[in-house]
Amino acid sequence: MKKLLLSTSLVLFASTGAFADVGHAKMAIGMPGHTAKVDRTIDVTLLENDEGEMLIESEEMTIKQGETIRFNITNKGELEHEFVLDTLENNAEHKIEMAKMDMEHDDPNRIRLDPGATGEVVWTFANAGTFEAACLIPGHYESGMHRAVSVGDQMAQADVEYTSGTIKKIDAKAGKVTIIHGPLVNLDMPAMTMVFRADEAIMAKMAEGQDIEFVADRVKGKLTVTQMK
Numbered sequence: 001m002k003k004l005l006l007s008t009s010l011v012l013f014a015s016t017g018a019f020a021d022v023g024h025a026k027m028a029i030g031m032p033g034h035t036a037k038v039d040r041t042i043d044v045t046l047l048e049n050d051e052g053e054m055l056i057e058s059e060e061m062t063i064k065q066g067e068t069i070r071f072n073i074t075n076k077g078e079l080e081h082e083f084v085l086d087t088l089e090n091n092a093e094h095k096i097e098m099a100k101m102d103m104e105h106d107d108p109n110r111i112r113l114d115p116g117a118t119g120e121v122v123w124t125f126a127n128a129g130t131f132e133a134a135c136l137i138p139g140h141y142e143s144g145m146h147r148a149v150s151v152g153d154q155m156a157q158a159d160v161e162y163t164s165g166t167i168k169k170i171d172a173k174a175g176k177v178t179i180i181h182g183p184l185v186n187l188d189m190p191a192m193t194m195v196f197r198a199d200e201a202i203m204a205k206m207a208e209g210q211d212i213e214f215v216a217d218r219v220k221g222k223l224t225v226t227q228m229k
Helices: 002-025 088-100
Strands: 040-048 054-057 062-064 068-075 081-086 110-113 118-124 129-134 146-152 163-171 176-181 192-197 211-219 222-228
Touching: 040 081, 068 081, 068 110, 081 088, 081 118, 088 129, 110 118, 176 211
Parallel strands: 040 068, 062 146, 192 222
Antiparallel strands: 040 054, 068 118, 081 110, 081 129, 129 146, 163 176, 163 211, 176 192, 211 222
């Protein structure tokens, strides 16, 4: 009888380990990364704005398959927020679950932060595809707290086409910057002087009169500087 119980226990233990490994491997977005193998860092800001939107602000999340990214996350809002990396489908399912009962998970692909708090998520994007960073606290996603994460086998920062420009004016309070720039090829726009939006992390790197290379895109319908070097 003791042998039977021992055998049963070993089988259950082995099965549990196998299921854990399978579940871990099934994460389509990838796997937890090692800090010693980080390829680059993306600064992320969680906040609410005066228009009532809740936002995840960062440079464009365009990632090469196999890259390990450290997301440095700061909650600059007045509310508790979270940062979750997953597929659109999984986030949609978890959002419904969270609406029924606000649960705080302890998973390597997510972090929840109190106002003013900072934290990090280190993640290896093993698979190509379009994924999502989101806050799934009830009502936050619907207020705009989500953004696309694009992972491709050929995607790299070097593949992004930068535009040359000179910063003419900075309005940090409004989150706007005026740039005299060359053609924006990705937006099919000619050289001109325009006003762009920029998040705090990018704005902090800017100075009036500075020559820059940047990437701009439409974010929520507004021209926004998403990357700069």
